Amino acid sequence: MLHIDDVSFRYRGAETAALDGIALDIPAGGVYGLLGPNGAGKTTLISILAGLQSASSGQITLNGRPLAAARAADPRAIALVPQDYAFYPMLTVTENLRFFGGVLGLSKAELRTQIDAAVAFARLEQVVGKPAEQLSGGLRRRLNLAIGLLGRPQLLLLDEPTVGVDPQSRHFLLDSIAGLPATGTTVIYTSHYMEEVEAICERVAIVDHGKVLAEGALEALLRCDESVVELELNAELPPDLASRHEAVGEGAMKYRLKLTSAADLPRLLDNLATAGCAVQQLKVGRENLEHLFMRLTKRSLRD
Numbered sequence: 001m002l003h004i005d006d007v008s009f010r011y012r013g014a015e016t017a018a019l020d021g022i023a024l025d026i027p028a029g030g031v032y033g034l035l036g037p038n039g040a041g042k043t044t045l046i047s048i049l050a051g052l053q054s055a056s057s058g059q060i061t062l063n064g065r066p067l068a069a070a071r072a073a074d075p076r077a078i079a080l081v082p083q084d085y086a087f088y089p090m091l092t093v094t095e096n097l098r099f100f101g102g103v104l105g106l107s108k109a110e111l112r113t114q115i116d117a118a119v120a121f122a123r124l125e126q127v128v129g130k131p132a133e134q135l136s137g138g139l140r141r142r143l144n145l146a147i148g149l150l151g152r153p154q155l156l157l158l159d160e161p162t163v164g165v166d167p168q169s170r171h172f173l174l175d176s177i178a179g180l181p182a183t184g185t186t187v188i189y190t191s192h193y194m195e196e197v198e199a200i201c202e203r204v205a206i207v208d209h210g211k212v213l214a215e216g217a218l219e220a221l222l223r224c225d226e227s228v229v230e231l232e233l234n235a236e237l238p239p240d241l242a243s244r245h246e247a248v249g250e251g252a253m254k255y256r257l258k259l260t261s262a263a264d265l266p267r268l269l270d271n272l273a274t275a276g277c278a279v280q281q282l283k284v285g286r287e288n289l290e291h292l293f294m295r296l297t298k299r300s301l302r303d
């Protein structure tokens with residue numbers, strides 16, 4: 001659907017490029033995660049995809065057409081839900097939706113249908129008459145999302161849509177976003193919360209310093225070659241086992257260990273039993289995005 005080929009971008013006066021040869025293929029359907037720490041270049045890429053900035057070099061096509069031509073042919077094809085609140089605080093929810101629907105050029109009948117659909121999707125029914133400035137952080141995010149959906153975009157760009165929301169609204173937002181591909185909208189979801197990306201994205205690109213460090217189906221990225229075991233014990237891991245398995249501490253009595261062969265796991269469990277450590281939890285053979293990111297960059301996503 002979206003093909004990004006060798007795209008670079010440098011802000012005026014900046015010493016380094018914000019995007020440095022980004023190449024990505026984003027298929028139709030699904031939620032595609034753009035994961036990276038602050039300053040990685042996510043917002044810059046999203047702004048270029050939304051037409052707010054032009055790439056310094058490289059090509060982008062949507063369904064085989066250059067991006068600008070695709071947007072000119074169908075101005076509603078791509079919608080952006082920005083990181084900031086993008087509505088008028090003193091207008092009510094309905095007034096905001098009516099205004100932004102009008103900007104999109106929706107007919108009266110379309111406007112009514114789309115506003116009803118967006119309100120239902122974002123579950124804003126209880127607050128339609130409230131000025132936006134009186135909404136909680138979570139409801140503001142939901143209004144932002146509802147506005148983005150008014151034109152029934154083929155591609156929805158979500159720039160960190162859960163920043164500053166309470167856990168309940170976050171859960172609701174993530175569930176709603178995961179359901180969008182089934183309604184015909186492909187989603188690009190930027191975040192520095194790897195748990196969110198792991199929860200709702202089928203494919204992921206990890207970006208840092210304007211470059212793609214890894215890209216692919218989430219399951220394939222997280223499947224590791226080396227066997228990895230996550231253990232939770234009732235006691236400290238004995239030091240000899242820690243060094244033999246290159247253990248990394250993951251919190252109180254939680255460890256991440258490496259195995260070199262299939263026979264290593266029963267041996268490890270025997271050794272733990274001999275040392276008097278009971279295993280409370282055990283997970284085998286799967287990375288998580290935080291570890292993958294650390295392996296690629298030698299630092300944490302939260303740095």
Ligand SMILES: Nc1ncnc2c1ncn2[C@@H]1O[C@H](COP(=O)(O)OP(=O)(O)OP(=O)(O)O)[C@@H](O)[C@H]1O
Pocket residue numbers: 011012014018036037038039040041042043044045192
């Ligand atoms: N208007 C600007 N002028 C100059 N440099 C900028 C500007 N906006 C962003 N940058 C720089 O470009 C790089 C990429 O920033 P960008 O906002 O795209 O990253 P991000 O991954 O979206 O981070 P965040 O999660 O903090 O929004 C950073 O080094 C940032 O400092």
